[in-house]
Amino acid sequence: MILMYHKVFPSSPTMWWVFVNDFYRQMAEIAHKEVVYLDDYDPANPNQVVITFDGIYKNVLEYALPIMRKFDYPFELFVTSDYIGLPNEFDSVEPNSAFASAEELKELVQNKGRLQWHTRSHPNMKDITDRERIAHELSIPEDVKALDPDGFKWFAYPHGEFNDVLVAEVRKNFVGAVSCIQGNDTDPYILNRLTVVSKTSLRGAKISCIVASYNYGAFLIEAVESVLRQTILPDEILISDDCSDDDTQLIAETYVRKYPHLVRYNRNPKNLGIVDHFNKAISLTTGDYIFFLGADNRLVSNYLEASADVLDSDANIGVAYTDYALFGPRAKKLYETFPASRQGGVIGETYYQISFPVFGNRNDLQAELQAGNFIQGSSMFRRKAYEAVGGYKASGTAEDYHLFQRMVNQGWDAKKVTNTNLEYRQHSPGQANNVLALTRRVMFYSRALSELQQSKNSFEQSAIYRKAFALYKSYSYVKSNRKKPKKIASKIWRKVKSVFK
Template sequence: MILAYREITIKSPGGYDCVTPDGFFRHISALRAYRVVHLDEYDPSDTRCVSIVLLDPTEDTVQTAASILAMYGMSWTLARPAVNASVLNNLLGIQPSKFVLAAHDNFRTGKNEWLISASEDGKLSIVYSNRSSGRNCPLPVRLMRETDSLFKATVAAIITNYNYGHFLREAVASVDAQIIGPDEFIIVDDASTDMSYSVLEEIELSGKAVIRNSRNLGIVENFRACVAQTTSDYLFFLGADNRLRSDFILECRLALDANPDVDVAYTDVLLFGVLAGEQARKVGASLLGHAPTNNWDVYEWRFPDPCPETLATFRTSNFVHGSSMYRRSAYDRVGGYRSDGQPEDHNLFYRIWKSGGHLAHIAKPLLEYRQHSVAQANNRSALQVENQGLREQIAAVQRKFAQVEQSHRAQEHEILRLNAAYAEQNMELQRVNAAFAEQNIELRRVNAAFAEQSMELRRVNAAYAEQNTELRRVSGAFVSVQPGLAD
């Protein structure tokens, strides 16, 4: 889109095309979510491409616009009679590439010739002629007004109060002081019993929306009811004892506008109050300075980026504070706040992340946490997270013990089985040994019988030898007798 401005004045805008510096700043702040280019680089097919044109402005208007645009390093185009070229150059020191000098309704840039025209119904347009192609192309121009908004989505700010009437005015004032205010702003009291009633009456008389619960709903039920009272695309809660830095809404909504896949934008925190030092030591916050009026130190509590290592511990270690800004669509997707033993904000943001939502860290202390009592909500939440972590550690130890016990029982069963097998094998061994002994006895009996038979055989052999000797003797005698018988 092409945005056109005619006059930026500190006076109350008197015409359709007049904008205050504050209004111009709001417009330009919103453009940080876009790609702002010089008119010659404008791409009408890119929905995130924007060109800013100052149409025949006064020198005061150019000065104001240039100083604000320079804050964000944004390019812009100036359509102004050439007669004032040297004056503007000397006055502003603007580089020629950042603007063009031209007649009121026709001017040139490096690549194109441009013609500013208005239709019968008053709509402004720019027609450019490409000098190389000779093609004319009309482009719609939005002539900006004070009340125009360039933000893509709406924001709801919700302050919740329970017996913090003595802090409530500061919380409300911090929302009122935002550079870019919320589109919806409600203050909800959850049946306080302190002096909150009179403070709420005062706030209500100023025109703000105040809701008083007839009974105390508790955090989760009250938060769900608060969300139901709003319709904005983005929303955030602010405790009545805390405050916002003036650019909290601007920075958070820009983080969501510029990143459609981001569902939660969280910031760093400034700790203040009588117990700030104690909390700072617990969380490792760094000292920023001393507030002499209240005589307390202030600290910056830096939160980690949502890197894989940090997200791996998100279930038990919360690094997204309860006042973070989030998309209503993500809230609806996971079913909103729940009561399940965890702090309501940690539980919500963890479920949003687990459902596929991304987180964005804004490394600035935009939320101011007042530390005044150990009973306050954020300290209770920290203790709840710590207790939840301890409970999960105990459960993990118990699961490990059950696994060890089960393994021990299995090992005992295996030992009993092995012992039974050993006894059975031992009995078999004894049976084999008995059979072996029996066989050994039988073998000795056989050997004894064999020895006896061997002795009998030797005796028989001896008798045989003796008979054989006798036979040879008889035979010899017979031979000696035989010759005598012959005579």
């Protein structure tokens, strides 16, 4: 697979401008492919990827290069020499965007870029048969050649089109060439490229995140926001509510309105309990990879990317598990109950790290899992593995432990994700915890009220207004009465609940 990009930028005025966040996601999606230069590319190898840019625009240096450095990928740069260091004023269809200067091209070369040729002036050469004109467009000025002594072996057809005369001349001057319209996947002089746009997905597997809530409206905002802040987003987020009687529904429906193509909401008409609730929630999703996030917990921002990366690495891995960091007023107390081998240290007197083992073989993994659980319930797992063992089942042990143990016993592997964390909240009725949660909820409802000013749904506006007003009063009350946190917290929630009776 050969990828073709033009511009990478924070905004996308046309299809040729790929959002920076989407470019990062796409680079993450090929992390387990073999990314190579065109010289090393084998079209018959489905695991190989070549990254190419046409232009070359300054924004490739500014926005794409830092991401390429992070992944340490090689890449190809097809240069049009007449526009080096100039704006693209010739392109009346596209917004203005400057081309990279000679010095900037050198910087790209120093960071694993390789310069290749894209003609002098970028004409559409499909109908040009004059060999003298073709020779001029194919000739590379010496000062441009000097920018990359190892480059300029490959050619890219401007506009992706060509004719037999042009191809014959290209064969005389280059070791290969790429197109994006007329080519094929076998002839090295007309190799096709995939035109990548922001919505292009390069991972075959879809990812579903299920945020499960039962009366966790107080923390739901933090949970959902931690998913929305991921370095790559899931393909879908389902907020699944097991018949809560708090404000879970109001919060969830606000997120659905704000992100209609990403977030959905399910409310069970009666409380199903963990097993039936989780199985139902999964049945409402379509992802190949699935993970649950308890609505009272949070994710470190690379959690999804790192976990999916592990599942992508090997089709036999059924579950990718992580360490977790305890937080909240009860975190220290719970941390001290773990054996020293699992205590990973304290971060800023706030997070208490619990570390789990890495296994070199399945026998050790299976034996350790038999002795006790170390795979936390928000671990990402493969739908195929879930279906193979019949999903969640009632048992005498924790539901997630039972599920993951059955996966491993059936032959699926479990692998640790070593560079991310679940943030696992330890509840407390203490004042500080409630003030923090109330602060976030007041801010959430204030924004929701602003967004609903033009809404015709007066009932919904009224419900959100009443909730925001009650929370605001509660928040003010807590801040002005700090001496008896447990009694105050209890009084607050009775007060808020009474608003909806």
